[in-house]
Amino acid sequence: MKTIFSPIYFTLIITLLFYGCKPKIQGDLIIVNTHIQLCDSAYTSADAMVIGSGKILAIGSAKDLLSKYQVDSQMSFNGKFIYPGIIDAHCHFYGLGRFLQMLDLSQTKSFDEVVDACLHYYSKQTHNYLLGRGWDQNKWPNLAYPTNNEALNNAFPDIPVLLKRIDGHAAIANDFALRLAGLHSKSKVAGGELLLSKGKLSGVLIDNAVDLVERVMPKPTTQDNIKALLDAQSTCLQYGITAVTDAGLETNIIYLIDSLQKVGLLKMRINAMVSLTPENLAFWLKRGPLKTERLQVNSFKMYGDGALGSRGACLLKPYSDQPKHSGFLLTPAAEMEKYIEQIARSPFQLCTHAIGDSTNRLLLKLYGRYIGQLPNKRWRIEHAQVVNSEDINLFGKYGIVPSVQTTHATSDMYWAINRLGPQRIQDAYSYQSLLKQLAWLPLGTDFPVEAVSPFFTFYAAVSRRDGAGLPQNGFQIEEALSRKQALSGITTWPAKAAFQENEMGSLLPGTFADFVVLDIDLLAADMKQIRTAKALQTFIDGLPVNN
Numbered sequence: 001m002k003t004i005f006s007p008i009y010f011t012l013i014i015t016l017l018f019y020g021c022k023p024k025i026q027g028d029l030i031i032v033n034t035h036i037q038l039c040d041s042a043y044t045s046a047d048a049m050v051i052g053s054g055k056i057l058a059i060g061s062a063k064d065l066l067s068k069y070q071v072d073s074q075m076s077f078n079g080k081f082i083y084p085g086i087i088d089a090h091c092h093f094y095g096l097g098r099f100l101q102m103l104d105l106s107q108t109k110s111f112d113e114v115v116d117a118c119l120h121y122y123s124k125q126t127h128n129y130l131l132g133r134g135w136d137q138n139k140w141p142n143l144a145y146p147t148n149n150e151a152l153n154n155a156f157p158d159i160p161v162l163l164k165r166i167d168g169h170a171a172i173a174n175d176f177a178l179r180l181a182g183l184h185s186k187s188k189v190a191g192g193e194l195l196l197s198k199g200k201l202s203g204v205l206i207d208n209a210v211d212l213v214e215r216v217m218p219k220p221t222t223q224d225n226i227k228a229l230l231d232a233q234s235t236c237l238q239y240g241i242t243a244v245t246d247a248g249l250e251t252n253i254i255y256l257i258d259s260l261q262k263v264g265l266l267k268m269r270i271n272a273m274v275s276l277t278p279e280n281l282a283f284w285l286k287r288g289p290l291k292t293e294r295l296q297v298n299s300f301k302m303y304g305d306g307a308l309g310s311r312g313a314c315l316l317k318p319y320s321d322q323p324k325h326s327g328f329l330l331t332p333a334a335e336m337e338k339y340i341e342q343i344a345r346s347p348f349q350l351c352t353h354a355i356g357d358s359t360n361r362l363l364l365k366l367y368g369r370y371i372g373q374l375p376n377k378r379w380r381i382e383h384a385q386v387v388n389s390e391d392i393n394l395f396g397k398y399g400i401v402p403s404v405q406t407t408h409a410t411s412d413m414y415w416a417i418n419r420l421g422p423q424r425i426q427d428a429y430s431y432q433s434l435l436k437q438l439a440w441l442p443l444g445t446d447f448p449v450e451a452v453s454p455f456f457t458f459y460a461a462v463s464r465r466d467g468a469g470l471p472q473n474g475f476q477i478e479e480a481l482s483r484k485q486a487l488s489g490i491t492t493w494p495a496k497a498a499f500q501e502n503e504m505g506s507l508l509p510g511t512f513a514d515f516v517v518l519d520i521d522l523l524a525a526d527m528k529q530i531r532t533a534k535a536l537q538t539f540i541d542g543l544p545v546n547n
Contacts, residue, residue: 024070027052029542032062033076035521039084039491039506043484043523049082051513054541058509080536081521083487084507085242085514086454089494090382090403090444093246093270094253095168096235097228098220099133099448106134106166111146114163115155122156129218130156133164133448135172138309138415145195148174148203162213167449170310171210172203180216187212191330193312207306207330225256233268237546239453240516240535243269245444245498247351247382248301250275251283254290261294267540269294269514271498273301273351276339285346293512296498299349301382302339303330304359308385308412308419313356316388320421327356337366344370344377349499351380351403357388357427364394372398380497383408383446386420386428396437401497404431405446406461406481406489413466413475425476431461432479441481442497443489454490458522459530461486467531483523513542 027050038044038059048062050069058065103121108114114135122130137145146152152161152174160177164170173181178201185201187194192208194201205213220228236244249257249272260266274280274297281300289298305327306312311319314327329336336352343350350367354360363381371377377399384395384402395402409429417425435441443457450456459465461481464474474480481489495505504512517537520529538546 025057025068027057027069027071029073029075030062030065030069030071031075031077031082033078034080034082034517036082036507037084037487037523038508039488040508043487049507051542054513054543056507056509056511056513059507077517077536081518082507082515083240083518083522084491084505085512085516085538085540086240086490087243087245087494087505088236088241088444088447088454088490089245089442089497090247090405091244091447091452092248092449093232093236093244093268094225094228094249094257095246096448096452097225097230097232100231100235101131101220101224101228103130103132103163104134105132105163106136108135108139110140111135112151114146115151118152118161118163119155127218128159130159130161131163131217132161133168134166135163136166136309143415145170145202145204146172147197148172149197149200152203160213160217162210162217164210165310167307167309169207169210169307169312171205171213173205173213174203175201177213177216178203181213183212190332191328193328206310207312207328222256225253226260229253229257229260229266233266234546235452236268237538238535239455240518240538241268241452241454242514242516242538242540242545243271243495243500243504245271245273245494247273247353247444247446248275249273251280254295254297258290258292258295261292267294267545269296269504269512269540271296271299271500273299276300276302281339281342284348285342289347296500298347298499299351299380300339300343302336302350302352304336304352304354304363305329305356308355308416311419313386314358315356315386315420315424316358316361317424319419320424321418326358329359329362333362336363340366340370344374349377349379351382353382355383355385357386357391357424360384360387361391364391364398364400367400368394368398375399378497378499384434386424387430387434388427392430392433392437395434399438401438401442402434403442403444403497404434405444405450405457406431406486407445407450407456409464409475409479410460410466411450413471429476430479431481435481435485440493440496441485441489442494443486444494453531455522455530455533457490458483458486459527461489462530463527469528487522512540514540 049059050057161174193206195204305314492505
């Protein structure tokens with residue numbers, strides 16, 4: 001019998017042969033047997049992903065991916081939980097490294113303990129100066145600023161000592177350091193204060209006054225700075241942090257970061273805000289933004305005011321616990337407007353530290369005046385801590401990004417009401433209200449002001465409680481974020497705040513293969529487990545970096 005092949009039948013056979021023999025796509029690694037959270041808009045999950053050349057190639061089911069991809073190696077995480085590499089939207093990465101080289105005073109409960117810690121620390125090191133950070137008078141019995149008049153000066157009569165408060169916006173120096181800086185009881189400083197005790201300098205310096213003493217202290221060497229950056233990286237990777245926005249760096253440190261990244265020592269991705277000075281502004285406006293796979297420089301950091309804890313935040317009405325004092329601006333309003341006008345004409349983003357309601361109102365209106373009608377500028381206000389209810393809608397109106405640190409609320413809640421009073425405290429730490437303005441909200445830690453752990457950030461955002469689980473019902477719980485919002489706040493939204501959402505912050509094809517393997521499910525675990533979550537392994541470009 002003669003068989004006749006029709007053209008249609010012949011085409012069908014060829015098509016089947018073609019697809020049946022189609023070669024598999026080459027990849028480097030497939031990860032299976034795990035729970036992967038993509039952190040896309042739908043919060044999709046999967047059980048496998050393929051990585052190639054340091055990026056996500058595909059994500060889905062293991063069976064489907066293995067049928068399409070040929071890989072060099074396979075890893076299984078036995079049902080553990082994978083999330084995008086955590087991104088800290090506002091921290092002091094280099095500052096953390098420098099903090100690790102200083103005396104840590106964060107656990108002291110009195111100024112006597114501070115002095116004792118200084119004596120013990122100095123007895124074991126050879127420097128002819130002493131730097132420390134971390135004390136907080138709000139944790140001491142009388143809540144008052146210390147003075148250097150007796151204990152500190154007697155303990156260190158012939159070397160300079162500078163001890164910064166936990167927030168970095170205040171410090172205490174001994175008389176030797178004050179004399180070295182040429183300061184006396186009649187000295188004045190714009191944007192700062194030198195506190196007096198019985199007509200003499202008490203040693204306590206607020207905001208810009210701290211800089212006057214810091215300038216005369218010995219400067220870190222290049223080796224000190226390299227160690228600081230690498231130590232900060234080591235600490236961050238332990239928590240699954242693969243990228244950070246460093247909120248204020250000098251140009252020399254930025255180029256040192258670039259050098260260390262180029263030789264492979266520094267693997268962290270860093271979005272560097274340039275500290276806004278006339279010199280830095282002139283240099284970077286002429287040079288233009290800098291962009292590599294690991295370093296981005298396209299923003300400036302300006303200081304509006306100081307901190308609430310040191311009463312340097314600028315308020316619309318006086319402090320409730322210091323009725324004749326309303327704080328102050330660190331940068332005069334006219335100078336801020338001049339900077340804003342210049343930067344608005346450039347490709348750079350502006351990010352301004354603003355704590356008090358007066359400063360936030362000023363910045364929101366100035367931002368609105370110069371960039372309010374410009375699309376997608378994503379200018380940021382860092383902290384946005386106290387925002388008058390009449391002003392909060394300006395974030396949404398002008399497309400201004402509030403960048404917040406949720407652990408500030410749970411760290412400050414015990415004393416913030418004394419600073420602000422029962423009515424004004426309702427305008428503070430309003431994270432859910434701020435989120436509603438743009439429908440997204442980047443979260444950071446502000447380390448070393450707060451702990452490095454992003455899980456503390458997540459926990460504080462959702463529970464509005466401190467490490468002891470207090471208050472039981474949460475501090476101003478109506479301003480809490482949902483778990484999904486908090487997760488986006490430490491992954492997707494920090495990337496978006498830095499114009500990097502197409503590169504990182506999610507595990508979508510084409511993004512960097514930066515991810516963390518956790519021991520718990522952040523979206524389902526008991527809240528008590530969140531603060532103690534462990535990053536079992538951290539990956540950058542698909543390679544393990546913390547073991």
